[in-house]
Amino acid sequence: MSTPEYLFERRNKAGSRLIDKITSQRKIILLLDYDGTLVPIKKKPSLALLSASMHKLLKTLAAHSNFIVIVVTGRSFSDIKKLIGIKNIIYASNHGFQISGNRIKWIHPGVERNLSNIKKISFSLNDALKSFPATFVEDKKLTLSVHFRNEKNNFIPVVKKIVAKSIQPFQENIIKTTGKKVIEIRPNINWNKGKAVLKILTMLQHRKNKNSVICLGDDKTDEDAFRALKNKAITIHVGSKRNTQAHFYLYNSKQVKTFLEMILLQNKIKFPMLSG
Ligand SMILES: [Mg+2]
Known part of the structure; x- marks a missing residue:
């Protein structure tokens, strides 16, 4: 694994080489x-809501013909659509099992076969976890998330046991992964954010159109995308972790905003709320 470079450092050292390279392309896929x-x-x-300035920034990008904006998330389609609420954005939701928006509508065929299993597990989990009100089962239709970040520490092993027991009858069709204070339950299909972003690029006829691609993410699931895009995109990890497959890193979402503003500036697109 090579060490990522600090994106803004490189820009200072080598002028705006990276940004220049990006803007020499016809279209930028974000x-x-x-x-x-x-x-x-x-x-x-x-509670994770877009700031007013980030919302405006995304709206400006999405409305401009130089950009294609795609949000790739573990959240459900209805959830992310409601949170962002901007026209012309493509959503790859449920870890990329569903790709919707801007005239694209696609669901992984293997997911549809598992809809009834997910429904049954959701029902049995809600029933089995009734006496743990701090644990929350999020039914995302195609996948499930069991959030236990508010659960008492000594109850967490019990919650994990209940989840394991509830999915046991469906073991062959379902995979369970444990993240930060969350258990994800999804169809047992060889699919991840990496495969999803490659699927999106194919749908957008990326190669034919010679677009420039930039990918930003902060978590374990984004590493699949960074790996898949190694030679196809500029990849940027957000956060303090440095063991990443991404080419560059930024510290936080505030710097992500600055970076997106810089791209707009380079494209000479007016944006009324630029921060210093
Ligand atoms: Mg994330």
Whole structure:
């Protein structure tokens, strides 16, 4: 794994070489993660709202013909659509199992076969976890998330056991992964953000159109995208971790905003709320 470079450092050293390279392309495809990238991580997922300036920035980018804006997220389609609410954005939701927006409508065929299993697990989990009100089962239709970040520490092993037991009858069709204070349950299909972003680029006829691609993300699932895009895109990890497959890094979503503003500036697109 090579060490990522600090994006703004490189820019200072080598002028705006990177930004120049990007803007020499006809179109820029922006692949953006949501939580931890466009918004800081919040205690409750429902509190992670776009700032007014980030919203305006995304809206400006999405409305301009030089850009294609795609949000790639673990959230459900209805959730992310509601949170962002901007026309012309493509959403790769549910870890890329569903790709929708801007005349694109696609669901992974293997997911549809598993819809009834997910429904049954959701039902049995809600029932089995009734006495743990601090644990929350998020039914995203195609996948499920069990959030236990507010659960008492000594209850967490019990919650994990209940989840394991509830999915047992579906073991062959379902995979369970444990993230930061969350258990994800999804169809057992060889699919991830990396495969999803490659699928999107094919849908957009990326190669034929010679677009420039930039991908930003902060979490483990984004590493799949960074790996898949190694020679196809400029990849940027957001956060303090340095063991990443990305080419560059930025510290936080505030710097992501600055970077997106810089791209607009380079394209000579007026944006009324530029920050210093
Ligand atoms: Mg994230």
